[in-house]
Amino acid sequence: MQPICSEINAKTEEFDNNRRAMELAFAAYRTAQQRIVDTESSKAERYHQRGLLMPRERLSHLLDPGAPFIELCALAGYKLYDDSDGTGAGGGAICGIGTVSGRRCLVRVDNYAVKGGTISPAGMDKALRVQQIALENRLPLITLAQSGGANLMYANETFAPGGRGFANQARLSAAGIPQITVVHGNATAGGAYQPGLSDYVIMVRNQSGMFLAGPPLLKAATGEVATEEELGGAELHCNVAGTGDYLAEDDRDGIRVAREIVAALPQTQAVKPSPHWREPRYPAEELMGVVPADSRKPYRVEEILARIADDSAALAFKPEFDQQTYCGHIRILGHAVGVIGNNGPITPNGANKAAQFIQLCEQSGTPLLFLHNTTGFMVGTRVEQNGIIKHGAKMIQAVANAQVPKLSIVIGGSYGAGNYAMCGRGFDPRFIFAWPNSRTAVMGAAQAGKVMRIVTEQKMRQSNRLDEVTLDKIERDTAQFMEAGSDALSCTARLWDDGIIDPRDTRTLLGQLLDICVEADQITLRRNSFGVARF
Template sequence: MQPFESCVDTGSAEFAENRAAMLDAIAQFRDAERRPLDVAAEKSDRYRQRGWLLPRERLNRLLDPGSPFLELCALAGYRLYDDADGSGAGGGAICGIGRISGRRCMVRVDNYAVKGGTISPAGMDKALRMQQIALENHLPVVTLAQSGGANLMYANETFAPGGRGFANQARMSAAGIPQVTVVHGGATAGGAYQPGLSDYVVMIRGQTGMYLAGPPLLRAATGEIADEETLGGAEMHCRQSGSGDYLAENDADGIRLAREIVATLPSEPRPQTARDWCEPRYPEEQLLGLVPADSRKPYDVREVLARIVDDSALLDFKPEFDRQTVCCHARIEGHTVGVIGNNGPITPAGASKAGQFIQLCEQSGTPLLFMHNTTGFMVGTEVERAGIIKHGSKMIQAVANASVPKLSIVIGGSYGAGNYAMCGRGFDPRFIFAWPNSRTAVMGAAQAGKVLRIVTEQKMRRAGAIDEAALDRVEQDTAAFMEAGSGALSSSARLWDDGIIDPRDTRRLLGMLLEICHGAELASQRTNSFGVARF
């Protein structure tokens, strides 16, 4: 593979303008991420008086010191449902992948400091997404539980998906994926089944309360009067019911026990040989100025790749056959990848080229990396006659059926069926992240406004009167609505991606994700029929 020679003038006014726009977009999503932290900090004294560690403090004690933590879906539910101020970002939990006692694990820490850790529909979607990632990548799951349960305002939307979460727990246990839960606070009704379905359960003396019906409901339903400790305290469950396996003295002690349990699990499989690689020839800082602030301006996706892949080296596949869909082989931190990127709409030739390239990567077991920046499939008489539907369908079939790990980074626009062909959320990429400038929608805001204007004008014409002012309002309102709902913050809030990232972190992120995928291939799980049960 030959190093790519960049043609970007990093000293130009345009580059500086692009960089400023990207830094502004980064600041916006960082502000959104900080909002739940600020709310938790405001309540810290109250919780410390009770002897509780704050959710982020629990997370820090759980993870190996100095090890990286890949937070996932940090903006799930941002300004959706009843989250008027953005403090509900995260959907009631802090989730991600990190190392515990040297073992890479999926981690969930209920964020009880914000709205009691109650679960909105977005929070439920996030929980199911974490389970999917753990299952696909053979990651043990460690949960630090203290949640108010489902947000009752939206209980009708979370009840059925909640059942899927319990089913997933049972299937993960049967698949040989260990689940460790520390019950830091109350766990009532359905919430009691989350630890109940875990393989290892740690309870905290004088703090844990786990029951199918709490004291008030018990009294209302049966007339029986019982205090919390007698009904479902940690000592009772560890000494009598057997629902608890380990009894801890406080938050820190419970987390210590969780770390020791993880230390007893089989070691994470490691590759037999170490990987060597060269850093890119161009600094990651330049990624800030590569993407035009004006999304209508084209740029070469290879310029982005040159700041991400090893030695900035690419091997283009069929570079002369279609220049708008880029397919190439590269390496990232020593991992071989097949990259598909966009320099424009997807043409019939581009779809055929990408479909063939995907099959070649499937044949060689090479992971696929999709770098989204497309308005979608080309439209018009010429491409219809060239079979755009037929060739586009073949590309979509190849993306859907490829079994190699698929990673997606949305670095620009990802519109219409182009999002599907580039392995958007609906096509189950192993991981999908977005740059803060990205946009995901059925079509661009301006195009949507024009489409609705044309449709409305046709209706007016049939009625015999055309109101230009009304047409202007329809076009402008539609464009504004689409613009507001297609940005990175809106997409991430709906879990259309696994998080927004600073472009400068792209290479490190991809290196970690490829290592996780490779580890999943090496892992050997000891499966059984029903999972581990408590007797």
């Protein structure tokens, strides 16, 4: 190749005129941009007094310091529709591609400081374009939401495209592209579906809310009177409804959680994880004493995580919605892992939470780790009325159909359908190991003895031949039989696990297993139709 010989003289008057003209044109663009920023800044004191970060401050907190940000469609709608002076340009949002927790993401920040962040037709076009870019480039989409919704003056022009936006959200999720939304303010009517269709939803205590009909419309439509917090406040959605996944304390905390979610996602490159991880803050030796010798005494699965997770760090998922079933993100020797553990029986809310979490891990390609210690699903009139069977079935379906690597460690008891829901042997985990104190059975020995006693007693009463001595013996013999056949040695003898391990080796073993799973996924097999025959 030959070098190009330029024929332009950069020292001529013509060149200088061209340069000045270009500078003026670019300055006009910058002036238009600055006019929007100045409009936002003029309202900063008012919003700071309410404890709110301004939109661009939120963006700054979200992005990695010093990393580049490619703003998209910054002047969308400039002097169109009701934007007479250009101060409302941008379509109600600041959008662009930036780096969050070391990962390139597409970011949308609702610009509530300009016309309440309402969306004009140009703003709707911008939102759809942003979704298209996220889909085509496989970028996680993060939304910092606080918007007045569609500009009603142009509702006829935005209503149909708005439906496409919701459909795109569903398609992004199905395509495996995570969508994370921090709800900084109220999300009402159609606006509530944007976070509702996101994969991860963070809400701010005493600040954010979601409702299909706000208090005024609710009163007009039904006569019911309710406060915003009662109708759709952050605590209601995180504690009761389950629409919110994480409860933050303020704007900064909500953005921190969003960054942690991105950090918890697996690496995008098909390579082994970074070796720069930290050991747990608690010694592995302590795993020998974390689980009570008396299996009837509870313990928190978080105590196990503190001794196997990198830096003893975890990001719990929906911690307010149900505390019996633990779900969360950790890393083990650099590998991203989704953990499901037991702090008690599996409730309807716990089953719902676990099923949702499994789908999120499936979407992001995050391996799942099940730490068994469950008596099974909760029983009783109330949970039956709350649909424990159908909710439990959803969890079991999610476990059975998840394609990511699934690893199980039976730490305590693993009883009844709880064993199935926690990915026991029948659900084909990639690997399953057991601690030496573990037990696996259809039910606990004492419960089995009582069940047999009750059934036999009912038969005796029907024939008027009640015999307490016989009942005592049946209960005792049944309990002894179940006890003898459910311990770790009996279960491993039946190949219900892949072996018994020293609890202190749990972290090291899991790291090796995760290495195996990652390497297996990188291997491309060259299939043929006949196999290799010997000639």
